[in-house]
Amino acid sequence: MRSVLLGTVMAVMSTVATAASDEPICTDRPSKATGTCTVPAGRIQIETGLVDWTRDSQANVRTDLTAFGGSLIKYGLSDNADIEIGVTPLQQVRVRARGLREEHSSFGDTILRLKYRLTREDARVQVAIDPFVKLPTANKRLGNGQVEGGVAVPFQIALGSSPFTLSVDPELDLLADDSGGGRHAATQQVINLGLALNSKLSVSAELWGEWDWAPSGTARQASADAALAYDLSPDVQLDAGANFGLNRETPDLELYSGVSVRF
DSSP: OHHHHHHHHHHHHHHHTTOOOSSOOOOSOSSSSOOSOOOOTTOEEEEEEEEEEEEEEETTEEEEEEEEEEEEEEEEEETTEEEEEEEOSEEEEEEEETTEEEEEEEOOOEEEEEEEEOSOTTOSEEEEEEEEEEEOOSOTTTSOOOOEEEEEOOEEEEOTTSSEEEEEOOEEEEEEOTTSSOEEEEEEEEEEEEEEOSSSEEEEEEEEEEEEEETTEEEEEEEEEEEEEEEEETTEEEEEEEEEEOSTTSOSEEEEEEEEEEO
């Protein structure tokens, strides 16, 4: 599976590396912040996480979750709107504890999105709206089997003439209760500071938080994240990043790498 995935990505990259484009590729990867940009009308963009590994240790139980090939496939509807579908071909979870060893794998849940940019492309402050719905295509070991959804409203601000960009990404979700019999609210917030080191290489640092108001009790997660992205060409971007949990309810560490291609 890994060999096929790597071969496919390399073939796609070699095919499109010479493609001409007026504007450099703009992606939602690699950070948790959602970008305000959309795919140009009539273009297709695929943003793929090659490998995404997460480790969490709780009360002498260690859980490792690895996702292969998680992709966001986008199609530009107009100059300021696109439709997106997110799929993960393979997820594997391994649980280790004293006297316990479990391993499960599954196709991931499917995410449908519609992003609409509300501001002009050249505006200093960019705003978009990004509603989405999750379809339960993962098995019960790796998903909750429930339809869920939400909406994000990303903001992006160019900080004067400097190479810094500030992104704020509030999100409101409607999630299924653990019992499966009702719904409750949750919210996420991302504050991201990006720096363009040159025309090809950029880095970012961010703080992320989530509050899940489940009937069984409020869960709070937080992480400090860092990422970098490098443009191989105007239509191909490589990325990598690391997320560090800041409290006990958050996974301890997440490492990932990815590639994005525009056709």
